Amino acid sequence: MSEVIVVTSGKGGVGKTTSSASIACGFARRGKKVVVVDFDIGLRNLDLIMGCERRVVYDFVNVINNDCSLKQALIKDKRFDNLSVLAASQTRDKDALTQEGVERVLNGLREDFDIIICDSPAGIERGAHLAMYYADRAVVVVNPEVSSVRDSDRVLGLLASKTSKAEQGSGSISEHLLLTRYSPERVASGDMMSVADVEEILGLKVIGVIPESQSVLAASNAGVPVILDEASEAGMAYDDAVARMCGDERPMRFTELKKKGLLNRLFGGG
Amino acid sequence: MNEGNTVTRHSSPAAPCELRQGRYGLFTVRLNLLDLGAIQAHLSDQVASAPGLLENAPVVLDPSALPELPAADQAEDLLARLRAAGLQPLALAHAPDADRDYLAQLFRLPLVAAEPHRRLAKVEDPEPAQTDAESVAADAADAMSVEPAAPVLEPEHSAPLPAAAAPAVAPIGGSLYVNSPVRSGQQVYAKGRDLVVTAAVSAGAELIADGCIHVYGRLAGKALAGARGDEKARIYCLNFQPELVSIAGQYRLIESIPAEMRGQAVEVLLDNERLDIRALGTR
Ligand SMILES: Nc1ncnc2c1ncn2[C@@H]1O[C@H](COP(=O)(O)OP(=O)(O)O)[C@@H](O)[C@H]1O
Numbered sequence: 001m002s003e004v005i006v007v008t009s010g011k012g013g014v015g016k017t018t019s020s021a022s023i024a025c026g027f028a029r030r031g032k033k034v035v036v037v038d039f040d041i042g043l044r045n046l047d048l049i050m051g052c053e054r055r056v057v058y059d060f061v062n063v064i065n066n067d068c069s070l071k072q073a074l075i076k077d078k079r080f081d082n083l084s085v086l087a088a089s090q091t092r093d094k095d096a097l098t099q100e101g102v103e104r105v106l107n108g109l110r111e112d113f114d115i116i117i118c119d120s121p122a123g124i125e126r127g128a129h130l131a132m133y134y135a136d137r138a139v140v141v142v143n144p145e146v147s148s149v150r151d152s153d154r155v156l157g158l159l160a161s162k163t164s165k166a167e168q169g170s171g172s173i174s175e176h177l178l179l180t181r182y183s184p185e186r187v188a189s190g191d192m193m194s195v196a197d198v199e200e201i202l203g204l205k206v207i208g209v210i211p212e213s214q215s216v217l218a219a220s221n222a223g224v225p226v227i228l229d230e231a232s233e234a235g236m237a238y239d240d241a242v243a244r245m246c247g248d249e250r251p252m253r254f255t256e257l258k259k260k261g262l263l264n265r266l267f268g269g270g
Numbered sequence: 271m272n273e274g275n276t277v278t279r280h281s282s283p284a285a286p287c288e289l290r291q292g293r294y295g296l297f298t299v300r301l302n303l304l305d306l307g308a309i310q311a312h313l314s315d316q317v318a319s320a321p322g323l324l325e326n327a328p329v330v331l332d333p334s335a336l337p338e339l340p341a342a343d344q345a346e347d348l349l350a351r352l353r354a355a356g357l358q359p360l361a362l363a364h365a366p367d368a369d370r371d372y373l374a375q376l377f378r379l380p381l382v383a384a385e386p387h388r389r390l391a392k393v394e395d396p397e398p399a400q401t402d403a404e405s406v407a408a409d410a411a412d413a414m415s416v417e418p419a420a421p422v423l424e425p426e427h428s429a430p431l432p433a434a435a436a437p438a439v440a441p442i443g444g445s446l447y448v449n450s451p452v453r454s455g456q457q458v459y460a461k462g463r464d465l466v467v468t469a470a471v472s473a474g475a476e477l478i479a480d481g482c483i484h485v486y487g488r489l490a491g492k493a494l495a496g497a498r499g500d501e502k503a504r505i506y507c508l509n510f511q512p513e514l515v516s517i518a519g520q521y522r523l524i525e526s527i528p529a530e531m532r533g534q535a536v537e538v539l540l541d542n543e544r545l546d547i548r549a550l551g552t553r
């Protein structure tokens with residue numbers, strides 16, 4: 001049975017696209033047939049993070065408008081042949097996504113894929129609403145700071161009331177909290193909220209904690225989702241998160257302050 | 271500063287506008303003078319003084335006390351300034367007179383019935399037909415337990431209900447139960463009865479009941495009991511960290527809640543028109 005997973009947050013710049021790309025690759029690496037869809041009309045960048053921007057011919061809006069078939073618009077990933085990308089359109093027309101069109105495209109994708117990841121735009125307007133509306137599961141991306149937590153809380157409220165499942169009373173969608181850009185140093189110095197703070201305020205356990213990491217930017221620039229960088233902590237943390245989404249148990253990593261070695265302490269290196 | 275404030279905080283007569291809390295806990299900006307700069311400065315100050323409560327708060331704009339009608343460019347400027355001050359103009363309140371439609375067009379905001387300007391105004395029980403809009407709102411709340419983001423506004427035809435009048439509302443059968451979290455931007459209204467919430471109430475969420483409010487999860491949002499003036503209504507809460515509590519219009523903001531009460535199990539009640547917060551189980 002296919003599953004639609006929305007990656008959402010309310011706030012922009014928290015790591016939704018980064019997470020969508022890595023989660024998609026994580027499921028693909030586990031053998032699932034996966035498609036990742038960019039809902040950020042006008043600001044497409046999922047294709048960049050996935051490294052397929054040069055191969056975008058048709059996009060999501062073209063499919064909705066029947067300018068092309070769904071098959072023509074899907075871009076096959078070069079690394080996993082069970083992974084595809086549906087790019088966002090560059091149009092400025094915010095109304096290009098229609099509810100009927102989104103439903104039709106998602107239903108089409110459900111026939112061919114196990115997992116459909118929807119990379120939501122920021123905000124709680126139309127685009128974000130449509131990205132979450134047909135979801136079975138949601139990954140709410142949150143940064144350890146007050147405004148991001150507040151926005152995520154709002155989005156969790158919308159997920160509980162403003163989705164097809166909620167409106168039809170056909171069960172609730174399952175919610176995962178993904179804490180990204182986490183820095184144990186900044187938590188220790190009191191500039192950042194801790195995992196426990198965020199969990200307490202939102203009343204949810206995190207499915208993963210992705211550390212703030214230089215390798216994310218490097219990965220984006222290279223068009224290789226960071227989960228594929230197996231030497232990076234962010235990559236490993238994303239792999240843990242996907243494993244937990246599949247029901248595996250994995251201990252939480254990279255959330256504690258690293259003990260500094262004696263030399264580091266003597267010479268203040270970090 | 272431990273005194274409970276009243277809903278209607280009267281600013282000095284010189285104030286270009288007044289910010290007051292009315293029905294459903296919604297704030298109204300009542301304009302006295304069309305001095306746009308002064309209005310923005312005044313509101314910015316108010317928001318800065320209670321950011322947790324006021325930042326991004328939806329407000330109803332009430333221009334009915336203005337000596338002259340604003341021009342189109344002034345209206346636009348005014349809305350921009352309200353937003354710049356951190357408020358979200360949501361609707362326009364005005365008495366049904368000749369100016370009303372002009373103003374509604376000018377501000378391009380939905381109309382709501384003007385609130386009475388006196389607290390504790392004595393009114394008759396509203397006729398059932400006039401509360402249609404309200405029961406619809408309450409029904410929706412019943413059906414899904416929580417109301418989505420936008421607070422419920424009454425359309426213009428419904429009779430204005432006083433913010434804190436006392437038509438003894440008989441509880442109509444049982445309480446309203448909410449068993450899932452009430453999150454930021456959501457509002458639950460238990461019309462004519464008690465509200466029982468077994469989950470957490472986030473900052474930015476709002477509980478309103480004509481009767482008592484019971485919260486068994488963490489209360490970090492607002493709780494307004496006795497919303498139609500029942501001074502015997504109370505709030506019970508096991509983990510008390512609210513942004514605001516109010517009973518029959520008497521309210522306290524987080525700033526005036528004693529620190530030692532935070533996170534405690536408490537009971538909030540009106541004692542001689544004064545809002546009192548007591549540790550539960552101390553009597
Ligand atoms: N774990 C991380 N460590 C460092 N930078 C990150 C991390 N996650 C995201 N970023 C950076 O944050 C910015 C916003 O990320 P993006 O995924 O585009 O967010 P969104 O889709 O929510 O707007 C990008 O520059 C990205 O490289």
Ligand SMILES: [Mg+2]
Binds near residue numbers: 016018
């Ligand atoms: Mg994005």
